Amino acid sequence: MIVPYGNVLLLAVILFLLGAVCALTRRNLLMILVGVEIMLNAAGLALVGASLKWRLLDGQAFVLFIFAVAASEVAVGLALIVYSQHRTGSVNADHYNLMKG
């Protein structure tokens, strides 16, 4: 007997919102990527809990694919950050205003 599934989901909600706050408020491109990582991690936690609740392995299979997506996203994202830092000399998202958006 562990805990009710609601507690697992609530923990996942808290972590997801923390990741969203990180991605929304920090203006450093690396911290935005970190926020996305935290959100993906929270989604994986909810899926593993659901997999235990319904005794199906599909939830854990989805977490495996989330890992693959997160790994390739981080690789390409970090390469993009390094590239744009070489181009503009900054990793602050507020400095990418060349198009006045």
Added chain:
Amino acid sequence: MSLYAVIFYLLAVIMIISTVLAITRRFLVHSVVFLIISFLATGLLFYLLGAPFLAALQVILYAGAIMVLFLFIVVTLVVEEREQKGLESFRQWIPAIVLSVISFFVAGVLLFEAPGSRETLPAGLATPAAFGQFIFKNYWFPVEIASFLLLIGLVGTLYLGRRKPKEAGNQLEDKR
């Protein structure tokens, strides 16, 4: 309260505290190290929830590979420290925190009003062998897609990180 529940709440507190510390640190190295703690605790939680293979992958992939990649980029990039003072403006923090608190309370009410939310999860275990057989029986095609996605990520990273030949100059740079 059983021992499992105590472990769950302990890990939950560790995860929340280290994530909060990670997203509020001004220095990127500190926040990445706090995030490693958070991801290790997530790996232990995966083990507690009956997914030992995913726990190992979490430690190897997330806390190991991805965070080391972050750490590598953080220490090699020249980050301007001057503009990081005071965690930037509160223009962004206030709406983000207000919306998060509202959605947290809505989610909490929804989760604890849901039918069957009081019954505790039984302890279970999916052995890595059973998990692998399940994956390759039912999800063999997504596995192929995932490997293709990783290949595309590798090619994209190599393309972005290549050194440009000087004489062939980029058109955008010529116009500047």
